[in-house]
Amino acid sequence: MAELPAPDPRSDPWARLRQATRARIGLGGCGDALPLREVLAFQMAHALARDAVHAPLDVAALEAVLHPYAALRARSRAADRGTYLRRPDLGRRLEAMDAAEGPFDAAFVLADGLSATAVQRHAAAVFHAALRRLPGWRIAPPVIATGARVALGDEIGARLGARLVAVLIGERPGLSVPDSLGVYLTFDPRPGRRDSERNCISNIHTAGGLAPELAAAKLAWLMREALSRKLTGNGLKDDADPAALAAPTFALPDG
Amino acid sequence: MGCWGATAGGERHVFDGLAYLLAAASPRRSGDELAGLAAASDAARVAARYALADLPLRIFLDEAVVPYEADEVTRLILDTHDPAAFAPVSHLTVGGLRDWLLSHEADGAALAALSPGLTPEMVAAVSKLMRNQDLIAVARKRRVVTAFRSTLGLEGRLATRLQPNHPTDDPRGIAASTLDGLLNGSGDAVIGVNPATDSVPNAMALLHMLDELRERYAIPTQTCVLTHVTNAIEIMRRGAPVDLVFQSVAGTEGANRGFGVDLAILREAREAALALGRGGPSGEVMYFETGQGSALSAEAHHGVDQQTLEARAYGVCRTFKPLLVNTVVGFIGPEYLYDGKQIIRAGLEDHFCGKLLGLPMGVDVCYTNHAEGDGDDMDGLMTLLGVAGVHFLICVPGADDIMLNYQSLSFHDVLALRSMLGLRPAPEFEAWLERMGIAEPGGAIRPPPLAQSSLLQLARDHG
Structure with missing residues (x-):
């Protein structure tokens, strides 16, 4: 079925208000109910979000875009998607992982999380851009992790002997954006780290979110600060000003 | 033992x-x-x-x-x-x-x-x-009646929280969603915004905006910015217009500590809000949210099941005489309530337990995109709660909360529910809807086209 036509914006006084919000305002009605056009648009958005939640990560395709870096693979104890959704504790624990010789200054974990679509689309871009901003760093081979929650990075980072771990993970899809990526940075990763000991950069996507290149700039800044101050989490967040980092006038610490 | x-x-x-x-x-x-x-x-x-x-x-x-x-x-x-x-x-x-x-x-x-x-x-x-x-x-x-500018919980009535959230707290965007809700007869329980940025100056700006809007159109309802209780105390100290003090609460001391609160700070906030004298004689100035799973999430569940702990959260709520309480039943995620069946059951349990303990119990009929649920499940739960006499329901434009990234009810859903079950808004708000030409005399809500609405000026001011 073809998409139903939207109302003519010239005759719609809601058009100006829609410039201020993506909210589904001024939808009209059919009796008390929504018009069919809106019902189907909503169902399509929900379907895309659900597909993003349940889509498996295409590991081979992700490995290809990480070239020339050869990726390691890791998987959590959540063996399937249903278990993953029900048992976040299993998604935080490592079942198996390829080995690499450390130690490293930092490790990057590309984790499916709740949206493999987000990782597929944006994680490699953030990884490559961050690496360009970290010359001289000893960086572990990138780790592609499946069935992963954020805290899985703690065990992966510890195994690699990395001083910092950055987990690039798919965020819970919303109706408007099914492919938003988040990054969680943890100093001295090891099992048992609390969420308050991490720094987060969220809302990374290309539909009006934080662009991957800017996210990488923020991440590299946080990584340098974290290593020099030997911490991540609340203590680091207090000093860093993400707004200033994201501003277009911001001069990058090193180009 | x-x-x-x-x-x-x-x-x-x-x-x-x-x-x-x-x-x-x-x-x-x-x-x-x-x-x-x-x-x-x-x-x-x-x-x-x-x-x-x-x-x-x-x-x-x-x-x-x-x-x-x-x-x-x-x-x-x-x-x-x-x-x-x-x-x-x-x-x-x-x-x-x-x-x-x-x-x-x-x-x-x-x-x-x-x-x-x-x-x-x-x-x-x-x-x-x-x-x-x-x-x-x-x-x-078990009807529980509470009152501020509107009287809530009366027999044959169903109130709504109008939730006009915006991902960057843009006041124009929040005003646009508020306008949409008012035109659809929503907002008699509260116009309540979850701020994207949980800071004192941001919350104050939103509070002033909402309060001016309410005053200008003489809307018999309450406004609320759902910021942390410690922010609310500071905001009141600085003199911003706080109708309701909001806080998420849970059923154990440890889980409440995870929310950054204890009973003493809630008591202090309530006293500060009462001192403003904005509400009615019943002293109902608090608004609480709860949800099954919050104590487990905070690793403070003491080996107690999540529904019993949820009821204990209501024990916390009732000591502070709230105007409004709601469970965010499908929001916490599938690791706590997996699918539509579990969400519906929990919504009915929460409503029942809250009411039996004497709370003005509302429900955020909602689901996330990683739960096995959809709008059909919400249609079911909202109808069951309408029959059960729920105090209020939460509504957002088109059922899509673009800030919190989950789905609640739409303004239209509640229009339909009120029609199907013969439920009317709070009496003061209903009279206002009639004055504004949004409801027909006698109560049926017939949203007017914006261009012909007496609220058009609101759109011009904020557009």
Whole structure:
């Protein structure tokens, strides 16, 4: 079925208000109910979000875009998607992982999380851009992790002997954006780290979110600060000003 | 610590401890499974209900599921228990209470008189012996009336929170969603924004914007920016217009600490809000949100099932005489409530337990995109809650909250629900809707086209 036509914006006084919000305002009605056009648009958005939640990560395709870096693979104890959704504790624990010789200054974990679509689309871009901003760093081979929650990075980072771990993970899809990526940075990763000991950069996507290149700039800044101050989490967040980092006038610490 | 057993299906089942018995008797849900507390089998679950049915209610006064010494919520519950109100049911078992609640002699007045005599654990326990139908039938009898500028909870009425969230707190975007809600007859319980940025200056800017809007159109409702209670205290100190103090609360001291609150700070905030004198004589100036799973999420569940802890959160709420309380039932995620069936059951339990304890209980009928649920499940839950006499429901434009990334009810959903069940808005708000040409005389809401609306100026101011 073809998409139903939207109302003519010239005759719609809601058009100006829609410039201020993506909210589904001024939808009209059919009796008390929504018009069919809106019902189907909503169902399509929900379907895309659900597909993003349940889509498996295409590991081979992700490995290809990480070239020339050869990726390691890791998987959590959540063996399937249903278990993953029900048992976040299993998604935080490592079942198996390829080995690499450390130690490293930092490790990057590309984790499916709740949206493999987000990782597929944006994680490699953030990884490559961050690496360009970290010359001289000893960086572990990138780790592609499946069935992963954020805290899985703690065990992966510890195994690699990395001083910092950055987990690039798919965020819970919303109706408007099914492919938003988040990054969680943890100093001295090891099992048992609390969420308050991490720094987060969220809302990374290309539909009006934080662009991957800017996210990488923020991440590299946080990584340098974290290593020099030997911490991540609340203590680091207090000093860093993400707004200033994201501003277009911001001069990058090193180009 | 007691140990209870029951024989069911030819097998003997033993339940070690009151907390485990309550957990095992709970309908199946992912959060209790995650916590390792769920019944080992369906037969064990029903066996636990047999055992629970025979427990005397008094046991909940003698044995705390979370230790008295370790937890201020337990102390609050037991220290404020009213033995005189409890007396009429003090001889009953949990099963006996179920039967009495469903009896015709247990009318609204009898249930209201009983509320201070019931502890959250008693209410949670009896809910586990009740089918969905029973939860609806009893909750329906228990009206709780609260008032600020509008009077909420009256027979035949259904109120709504208008939730005009915006991902960057853009005041124009929030005003646009508010306008949409008002035109659809929403907002009589509260116009309440979840701020994207939880800072004092941001919340103050939004409060001033909403208060001016309310004053300008003389809307008989309340406004609220759902910021942390410590922010609210600071905001009130700086003189911004705070109608309602909001806070998320949970059923254990540890989980509340995870939210950054304790009973003392809630008391301080309520006193500060009362001192502003903005509300009515009933002193109902608090707005709380709760949700099953929050204590487990905070690793502060003490081996107690999530529904019993949710009822304990209501024990926290009721001591502060709130105007509004709602469970965010489908928001916490599938690791606590996996699918539409679990969300619907939990929504009815939460509403029942809140009402029985005397709370103005509303529900955010909602789901996330990683739960096995959809709008059809929400249609079901909203209709069941409408029949059960829910205090208020939350609505967002087109059911899509673009800031919190989940789906609640739409303004249209509540229009339909009010029509189907003959439920009307709060009386003061209904009169306003008639004055504004949004409702016909007699109550039917017929959203006017924006261009012909008396609220068009609002669109011009904020467009």
